[in-house]
Structures are given as structure tokens and as C-alpha cells.
Amino acid sequence: MAHSHGNGALASGSYKLLLDLARSRKVLFFGGKGGVGKTTVSAATALARANEGAKVILISTDPAHNLGHLFDRKIGPRPVRIMAGLDALELDPDNTVDAHMREVSSALHELMPVNLHKEIDKHMLLSRGAPGMQEAALLERIAELVEEGINEYDLIVFDTAPSGHTARLMVLPEMMTAWTEGLIKRREKADRFAEFVRDLGRDSTMAEKTVGVAGSMEQERESKIRRILHRRRQKFSGFRDRVSDEETTSFIIVLAAERLPVLETIELSEQLKRSGVNVGCLVVNKRAPANSGDFLDERRAQEEIHLSTLIDAIPLLPRHDIFLQAQDVVGLAAVATFSTAIS
Ligand SMILES: Nc1ncnc2c1ncn2[C@@H]1O[C@H](COP(=O)(O)OP(=O)(O)O)[C@@H](O)[C@H]1O
Ligand SMILES: [Mg+2]
Structure with missing residues (x-):
């Protein structure tokens, strides 16, 4: 069912384009x-590899x-076992945020004097809805899954949420690394506990209240804080390295040959390129x-028009129809039947 076409620069030429990528990479996004077929195509790709004997996880x-x-x-x-060689799991953003908040919260509890614990809880509750919180938590979980999965599985396949969201996630490791980096540098200069709290939760009221305790038991806390920050930075920069290594990771954009998906694809591919x-x-x-009646011929001709916009904008990307x-x-x-369309 796969269809390659002799469209000049488009080149793909290979029926096995998608499967070849899945064979040669460790991580695919x-x-x-929405609705173009991300879930269907990613699952079919994962299943095709599992049928070849690879150990695959679909996330x-x-x-x-x-x-x-x-x-x-x-x-x-x-992870649940779908079939021999294929596991699957669904990350729930809400649960992921909850788990993340619990972790941060217990780290803070451990670091802060007991009389401030109530305050911490209040603060955590507030920052749960802060912009970027969900993405950061999700990214941290994705980074962990890649790190854990890369040894256990031959291939990790991510079926992601619609484009805008995904692209933001891919730029995030950069931001998170830069942010923790800056934080570590600043901490090395000015040893102020409140600064850490403020940056961790991006909330100044909490920081103001904690300035008072930042005096005495500092040394021990300092090293704990630094350890947390270093661990976090390592997680993000490790993930960054993996996803920007093109021999390890590829991003696959799924689209329909329609006007809006084409425009969004052009934008998404540029965003991804910028984030390496x-x-x-x-x-x-x-x-x-083709050859399935006048209506579909007309539809096909319309698709070719949209696809020529795509080719003009991003001529070098191989295409698998x-x-x-x-x-x-x-x-x-x-x-399984569908997966024959990619192999
Ligand atoms: N090539 C195809 N032919 C027919 N139906 C398809 C094809 N690819 C996907 N679908 C159907 O389109 C719908 C949306 O697909 P899905 O993979 O859920 O999209 P997404 O994950 O991008 O939102 C599903 O009902 C799926 O069965
Ligand atoms: Mg889907």
C-alpha cells in the first residue's frame, strides 16, 4: 500500500522509508x-518492528x-504488553504533573524547616497551574522514559499530542538546561536559599517568607540544593543530547494532503530544525x-496542489505516502494489516 513517487527532489524512492528509519533509530517521535493519523501510523511502525523481532515500546x-x-x-x-515484542503506555499529563509536584514538594519539605511546610504546600498548590508546569513535568517524564527505555528496548516510539504542543516540548530541554545552568551559576556566586525557592516555583511571596530562615543551617542545604539542580540539569541535557543526535532520534511529521496540515507541517519542521x-x-x-473513479481523481489532483506547496517550502525532506x-x-x-502499508 505504500506509495512512493518520482517527484524530483522529493526523492524518497523507497517503499521502506518509514521502516528504514525505525530500523536505524532508537527513538522516534x-x-x-489532530486526526491525521499519528497514533495509527506510529503504532503500525512500532508493530512492524516488533514483528521483525525488535523489542519496542510505544508511548x-x-x-x-x-x-x-x-x-x-x-x-x-x-507499560502493558500488546504482543510479543511490543509494550505500550499512555502518559497522563495530569498524573504526571501530580507526581512531579509530589516529588518537588517532598524535596522542599526535606530542605525546609517544619514550620514552613504548610506554606510550601500552599505554594505548590498554586504553582500547579502555572504556565509551563505541565510541559516541564511531561518533559521530565519523557526524558526519564528515554533514559530507562534506551537500554531495555531496541526502539522507543512516541505518539505525541498535536503539533504546537510537541514543538514546545522539543525546545524545552534547551530552556530547562539553560535555566538550571543559570541557577547553578548564580548559586555558586550568591548563596541565597530564597533564590532557589523562588526560581523553583517562580513565586516571590514564598521567597520573601523564606529569606528569614536563609541564615543558619545553610551549608548542608546548599549542597543538597546543588545536588538536586545538578541532577535535574543532567537529566535535561542528557535528553537534549539524545534527541538532537540524528543517528539516535528522528521526528516524523504526519499530515494529510490538505491545506492546513501542509501549512502546519512547514511551520513545525522549521521549529524542529531551529531546536536541533x-x-x-x-x-x-x-x-x-489513483484510478478509483472521477471523484478520487479530482481529490488526488487537489492533493497534488497542496503537496507542491509543501515541496516548495521543504524540498529536501523524504516523503512517505x-x-x-x-x-x-x-x-x-x-x-497489523495497516502496518503492511509502511512495509
Ligand atoms: N490511511 C488511513 N485510512 C483510513 N483511515 C485512517 C487512515 N489513517 C488513520 N485513519 C483513521 O483516522 C482516524 C484518526 O487517526 P489517528 O491515528 O487517531 O490520528 P491522530 O493520532 O493524528 O489524531 C482514526 O479513526 C483512524 O482509524
Ligand atoms: Mg492520536
């Missing part, structure tokens, strides 16, 4: 607009919980099949 970071729907079974935050993430290929899904199937893809057997 699938991103793109959804989309709050919409698509994997469960696709495989028609419950999948949660712990390699885009391995574009998957143009749900293409109208997949035909629109007669039926929706639900259940393991259907995913």
Missing part, C-alpha cells in the same frame, strides 16, 4: 495535527489517550488512491 503523550482506543483495551501509565531536532521524513497519510483505507483502523489485527 510522531507529531502533527503516547497525548492526553486524548489514543492508544487505548486504537488497541481497544485499557492502557495506563505503566532531525526530521526523518514526512508521512502523507490518507492519500486518495499512505493511501486512504476503506476502513478505520481499530484493534491489533487492523493495525
Whole structure:
């Protein structure tokens, strides 16, 4: 079912483009607009590799919980076995934030005098909804999963949430690294506990209240704080290194040959390029099949117009087209059938 085309610079030429990427990389991210087929295509890719004998884990970071729907079974935050060689899990952003907050909170409890614990809890409750909190927590979890999974699995496949969100996540390691870096530097200069608290929670009231205790038991706290910051920085910069190493990681943009997905794809590929993430290929899904009547011929011609916009904007990216199937893809057997479309 895979369809390659002799479109000059587009080059792909290979029927196995997507599978080749999956064979040669350790981490794949699938991103793109909602409804284009990220979940279907990422699952089919993961399954195709598992069928070749690879050990694969498929991870959804989309709050919409698509994997469960696709495989028609419950999948949660712990890996479940889908079939031999294929595990899957769904990261729930809310639960991930909760776990993250609990961790930060208990670290703060340990560091701060007991009389401030109530204050800490209040503060944590407030910062739960702070901008960027969910992304930061999700990113930290993704970084951990990559670090843990890279030894255990041959391939880690991420089915991500719609584009804007994903691109932000990919730029985030840079920000988080720079941020913890700056924090460490500043701490090395001015040993002020309050500064750490403020930056950790980005809230000044808490900091003002803690200035008072920043006097005495400082030495021991200082080294603890520094250890926490260093660990965090290591996590983010390690992740950064992995995702920007194109021999390890590829980002695959899934789209439909329609106007908006095309425009969003161009934007997303530029964002990813800027953040140093390699885009391995574009998957143009749900293409109208050829020679299937006038209506689909017309549709196909329309698709070619949209795709020429894509080629003009990002001429060098290999493209892998997949035909629109007669039926929706639900259940393991259907995913297996669909996976022949990529191999
Ligand atoms: N090539 C295809 N042909 C027909 N239906 C498809 C194809 N690819 C995906 N679908 C269907 O389109 C819908 C959206 O796909 P999904 O993978 O959930 O998209 P996303 O994860 O990008 O939101 C699903 O119902 C899926 O079965
Ligand atoms: Mg999905």
C-alpha cells in the first residue's frame, strides 16, 4: 500500500522509508495535527518492528489517550504488553504533573524547616497551574522514559499530542538546561536559599517568607540544593543530547494532503530544525488512491496542489505516502494489516 513517487527532489524512492528509519533509530517521535493519523501510523511502525523481532515500546503523550482506543483495551501509565515484542503506555499529563509536584514538594519539605511546610504546600498548590508546569513535568517524564527505555528496548516510539504542543516540548530541554545552568551559576556566586525557592516555583511571596530562615543551617542545604539542580540539569541535557543526535532520534511529521496540515507541517519542521531536532521524513497519510473513479481523481489532483506547496517550502525532506483505507483502523489485527502499508 505504500506509495512512493518520482517527484524530483522529493526523492524518497523507497517503499521502506518509514521502516528504514525505525530500523536505524532508537527513538522516534510522531507529531502533527489532530486526526491525521499519528497514533495509527506510529503504532503500525512500532508493530512492524516488533514483528521483525525488535523489542519496542510505544508511548503516547497525548492526553486524548489514543492508544487505548486504537488497541481497544485499557492502557495506563505503566507499560502493558500488546504482543510479543511490543509494550505500550499512555502518559497522563495530569498524573504526571501530580507526581512531579509530589516529588518537588517532598524535596522542599526535606530542605525546609517544619514550620514552613504548610506554606510550601500552599505554594505548590498554586504553582500547579502555572504556565509551563505541565510541559516541564511531561518533559521530565519523557526524558526519564528515554533514559530507562534506551537500554531495555531496541526502539522507543512516541505518539505525541498535536503539533504546537510537541514543538514546545522539543525546545524545552534547551530552556530547562539553560535555566538550571543559570541557577547553578548564580548559586555558586550568591548563596541565597530564597533564590532557589523562588526560581523553583517562580513565586516571590514564598521567597520573601523564606529569606528569614536563609541564615543558619545553610551549608548542608546548599549542597543538597546543588545536588538536586545538578541532577535535574543532567537529566535535561542528557535528553537534549539524545534527541538532537540524528543517528539516535528522528521526528516524523504526519499530515494529510490538505491545506492546513501542509501549512502546519512547514511551520513545525522549521521549529524542529531551529531546536536541533532531525526530521526523518514526512508521512502523507490518507492519500486518495489513483484510478478509483472521477471523484478520487479530482481529490488526488487537489492533493497534488497542496503537496507542491509543501515541496516548495521543504524540498529536501523524504516523503512517505499512505493511501486512504476503506476502513478505520481499530484493534491489533487492523493495525497489523495497516502496518503492511509502511512495509
Ligand atoms: N490511511 C488511513 N485510512 C483510513 N483511515 C485512517 C487512515 N489513517 C488513520 N485513519 C483513521 O483516522 C482516524 C484518526 O487517526 P489517528 O491515528 O487517531 O490520528 P491522530 O493520532 O493524528 O489524531 C482514526 O479513526 C483512524 O482509524
Ligand atoms: Mg492520536
